[in-house]
Amino acid sequence: MSSASLEEFREEVHVWIEQTLPAELRVGLRKDLPKESRRRWISALAERGWIVPDWPVEYGGAGLDRKRAAIVKSELAAFRAPTIRGFGVSMLGPTLLEFGTDEQKREFLPPIARDEVQWCQGYSEPGAGSDLASLQTRAVREGDEYVITGQKIWTSYAHVADWIFCLVRTDPDAPKHDGITFILFPMKQPGVTVSPLKLIDGGADFSQVFFDGARAQAKHVVGPVGGGWTVAKRLLQHERTTDGSSEEGGITGAMKESLVDLVKREVGMEDGALADPTIRQRLAAQEMEKRALGLTMARAMAEARAGQATRDIGSLGKYRWASMVKNEQDIAMLALGTQGLGWSAPGFDERELERTKAWLTTRADSIWGGTNEVQLNVIAKRVLQIPE
Amino acid sequence: MALTLTEDQLILRDMARSFFDEKSPVERMRTLRDSRDTTGFSHELWKEMGKLGWIGIPFPEAVGGAELGYGELGVVLSECGRVLAPEPFVSTVLLGGNAVLLGGNEPLQKELLPDVCRGERLLSLAFHEHGRFAPHAVETGATRDGDGFRIRGEKRFVLDGHVADQIVTVARTAGGSGDRAGLTLFVVDADAAGLSVQRTELVDGRNAARVTFDDVTVDATRVLGEIDRGADVLDAVFDRATIGLCAEMVGTFEEAFERTLAYLKTREQFGVKIGTFQALRHRAAHMFGGLEFARSVVRDAQSAIDDGRGDVAECASAAKARCSEVANQIGAEAIQMHGGIGMTDEEEIGLFFKRLKAAELTLGDAIYHRNRFAGLRGY
Numbered sequence: 001m002s003s004a005s006l007e008e009f010r011e012e013v014h015v016w017i018e019q020t021l022p023a024e025l026r027v028g029l030r031k032d033l034p035k036e037s038r039r040r041w042i043s044a045l046a047e048r049g050w051i052v053p054d055w056p057v058e059y060g061g062a063g064l065d066r067k068r069a070a071i072v073k074s075e076l077a078a079f080r081a082p083t084i085r086g087f088g089v090s091m092l093g094p095t096l097l098e099f100g101t102d103e104q105k106r107e108f109l110p111p112i113a114r115d116e117v118q119w120c121q122g123y124s125e126p127g128a129g130s131d132l133a134s135l136q137t138r139a140v141r142e143g144d145e146y147v148i149t150g151q152k153i154w155t156s157y158a159h160v161a162d163w164i165f166c167l168v169r170t171d172p173d174a175p176k177h178d179g180i181t182f183i184l185f186p187m188k189q190p191g192v193t194v195s196p197l198k199l200i201d202g203g204a205d206f207s208q209v210f211f212d213g214a215r216a217q218a219k220h221v222v223g224p225v226g227g228g229w230t231v232a233k234r235l236l237q238h239e240r241t242t243d244g245s246s247e248e249g250g251i252t253g254a255m256k257e258s259l260v261d262l263v264k265r266e267v268g269m270e271d272g273a274l275a276d277p278t279i280r281q282r283l284a285a286q287e288m289e290k291r292a293l294g295l296t297m298a299r300a301m302a303e304a305r306a307g308q309a310t311r312d313i314g315s316l317g318k319y320r321w322a323s324m325v326k327n328e329q330d331i332a333m334l335a336l337g338t339q340g341l342g343w344s345a346p347g348f349d350e351r352e353l354e355r356t357k358a359w360l361t362t363r364a365d366s367i368w369g370g371t372n373e374v375q376l377n378v379i380a381k382r383v384l385q386i387p388e
Numbered sequence: 389m390a391l392t393l394t395e396d397q398l399i400l401r402d403m404a405r406s407f408f409d410e411k412s413p414v415e416r417m418r419t420l421r422d423s424r425d426t427t428g429f430s431h432e433l434w435k436e437m438g439k440l441g442w443i444g445i446p447f448p449e450a451v452g453g454a455e456l457g458y459g460e461l462g463v464v465l466s467e468c469g470r471v472l473a474p475e476p477f478v479s480t481v482l483l484g485g486n487a488v489l490l491g492g493n494e495p496l497q498k499e500l501l502p503d504v505c506r507g508e509r510l511l512s513l514a515f516h517e518h519g520r521f522a523p524h525a526v527e528t529g530a531t532r533d534g535d536g537f538r539i540r541g542e543k544r545f546v547l548d549g550h551v552a553d554q555i556v557t558v559a560r561t562a563g564g565s566g567d568r569a570g571l572t573l574f575v576v577d578a579d580a581a582g583l584s585v586q587r588t589e590l591v592d593g594r595n596a597a598r599v600t601f602d603d604v605t606v607d608a609t610r611v612l613g614e615i616d617r618g619a620d621v622l623d624a625v626f627d628r629a630t631i632g633l634c635a636e637m638v639g640t641f642e643e644a645f646e647r648t649l650a651y652l653k654t655r656e657q658f659g660v661k662i663g664t665f666q667a668l669r670h671r672a673a674h675m676f677g678g679l680e681f682a683r684s685v686v687r688d689a690q691s692a693i694d695d696g697r698g699d700v701a702e703c704a705s706a707a708k709a710r711c712s713e714v715a716n717q718i719g720a721e722a723i724q725m726h727g728g729i730g731m732t733d734e735e736e737i738g739l740f741f742k743r744l745k746a747a748e749l750t751l752g753d754a755i756y757h758r759n760r761f762a763g764l765r766g767y
């Protein structure tokens with residue numbers, strides 16, 4: 001395979017997806033996909049190592065170079081194929097590849113690559129959000145184990161997670177960034193209590209998690225004990241690029257009706273132009289922003305490959321992506337008017353209700369993974385190096 | 389899609405940067421302005437750029453060009469933008485030169501373009517009749533007169549028109565003002581009888597002319613493109629010129645941003661560097677975002693031309709809408725963050741501010757290009 005030209009490789013990938021992916025799944029990141037069909041597709045994908053095409057084969061990937069891995073991803077996106085973008089694949093995996101021991105990689109990576117284990121992220125606490133390093137959850141060594149006590153909050157998918165990667169304080173006397181350790185442990189154990197939180201969009205995908213004597217094995221510390229902050233920050237970089245880098249990242253790509261179609265339908269056309277000139281301006285600006293974001297991410301990657309990168313674009317990408325995604329829903333709401341205000345049927349159709357929900361859900365995009373304000377702080381400090 | 393610079397483009401950029409740093413620091417532009425120089429730029433420097441092959445970048449070898457692409461031209465234009473060099477790229481290469489090149493009239497190409505590439509002939513394009521950019525709002529009329537045409541009317545904002553050897557003139561041969569159909573492009577010599585050119589000084593230190601056509605006669609052999617269908621050529625010229633202008637703007641953004649950033653790191657108030665204030669830190673981050681996004685869309689637009697893609701018009705509008713916004717943003721912040729010193733004529737940041745406003749309003753502002761983009765996208 002490696003000797004084939006990139007174009008041949010693209011063709012090969014294309015043909016395989018064409019033959020393997022059932023038509024009913026070619027709809028993007030939707031939650032209401034037929035279960036059995038989706039399961040079969042994901043396991044076929046995993047079989048080829050294409051859930052994580054750039055990971056080594058021994059850890060469940062396909063061992064592809066960056067260009068070929070990008071081809072797999074772009075072909076999958078072109079078919080709007082369902083794929084796995086959980087915490088394991090996009091955040092913990094790359095972090096373990098960099099910081100994990102061989103034993104940790106062998107133990108944790110293959111199940112992630114086969115989508116067999118769900119992970120959640122135990123970073124935030126009630127008193128430690130943007131100021132994450134002030135976290136208080138304690139871990140005390142007892143023989144080959146750590147005993148964990150404390151509380152996490154906003155833990156997405158904690159109610160369905162099998163394992164958690166968690167930031168804990170192992171040395172309460174050390175300076176705040178130095179006493180932190182990055183550790184992995186199972187969620188399904190006595191001493192872990194999950195209590196779901198209902199959100200403004202009506203969903204309850206995240207929770208408060210209470211640890212009262214939960215246990216972790218000492219060999220599941222990633223990186224040095226007390227050196228978790230470095231590991232944690234690296235993982236955050238992966239989190240920030242997950243969505244920012246894909247043009248149709250997240251919820252926007254999953255809509256039943258495109259924004260342009262929605263606005264045309266709701267606002268109406270006169271002489272080939274949208275009847276409302278102000279909404280027309282906003283829609284054009286939005287489309288251009290989306291495109292410019294995609295181009296900027298692609299340019300940053302190409303420049304990094306060519307050794308031409310000057311200033312890191314990660315935080316800027318997350319900031320602009322979050323703003324862009326929210327703006328899309330703001331425009332949809334303006335176009336829908338009061339038909340965007342429905343909470344449930346009857347009276348509001350599926351397309352309207354999905355926009356209302358997306359408008360609410362996307363408010364979180366400028367909060368998680370570092371708020372917009374925090375991204376701007378990071379740009380000023382780390383990227384532009386303005387002294388504080 | 390070329391989003392990064394090639395090895396050759398990097399070499400060209402380094403060459404152009406040292407050329408302009410040595411021969412054209414920002415003070416040169418100020419001196420030309422303050423001495424009310426009759427040309428407004430340097431003929432000598434322009435000819436040197438011709439010798440280096442830079443003027444000829446977008447023209448075919450057959451007419452003395454280097455036959456390279458907008459990727460290369462953009463590199464040189466950005467370096468011009470960095471030092472605010474007022475040499476006539478926009479008038480002679482992007483507007484007039486492109487009109488002759490895309491107009492497809494071979495005898496005229498052979499007659500005019502070789503001297504253009506050497507820096508020995510200056511061109512301009514006379515299209516503007518109103519303040520806001522409205523490419524088809526042309527009332528200047530051309531009526532048949534024997535084998536040729538007689539042009540009557542008045543044009544504004546003819547860039548470098550006071551020194552152009554030929555002025556490519558957009559005139560109406562049919563239809564009414566605003567119609568896309570019915571326009572024709574003529575190559576008019578600067579010394580034609582009935583033509584009067586009045587130099588006007590602009591806020592950015594550059595020059596544009598008011599040109600009056602009082603029954604100027606032009607031979608039919610001096611027509612570019614087809615009669616009544618000049619807009620086909622004109623629109624393509626504007627797309628390329630817009631993309632080139634955007635490349636120049638990116639260079640100006642870079643320099644204005646870097647100077648402002650350096651000021652945030654040195655100026656002290658309340659006993660600390662002003663860059664420690666979060667209100668300014670966040671706005672600096674926004675400026676960085678503006679610059680980076682502008683760079684991406686402009687590179688993409690350049691490669692749309694160079695790769696012969698079908699979406700050049702969309703890309704041109706996406707680039708100019710973006711660059712016009714960013715010109716406002718970076719221009720305004722550059723002055724504001726410099727405080728009182730930013731208001732002085734002595735501090736160079738004001739020169740950047742004024743050039744950015746001029747470029748923003750040249751060839752269509754953000755509102756114009758968003759509307760055009762929407763139209764091209766079917767809404």
Ligand SMILES: Cc1cc2nc3c(=O)[nH]c(=O)nc-3n(C[C@H](O)[C@H](O)[C@H](O)COP(=O)(O)OP(=O)(O)OC[C@H]3O[C@@H](n4cnc5c(N)ncnc54)[C@H](O)[C@@H]3O)c2cc1C
Binds near residue numbers: 122124128
């Ligand atoms: C949908 C969603 C999913 C999430 N999933 C997870 C998860 O799985 N695991 C996990 O650990 N966490 C998760 N989080 C938590 C998230 O990381 C935090 O909410 C985030 O870091 C902000 O912390 P906070 O909520 O305590 O807000 P605060 O830090 O209290 O911020 C409040 C406001 O103050 C501003 N602010 C704070 N500090 C500064 C500053 N220095 N300068 C300027 N402004 C500042 C913020 O920008 C914000 O506007 C999730 C959050 C959301 C919304």
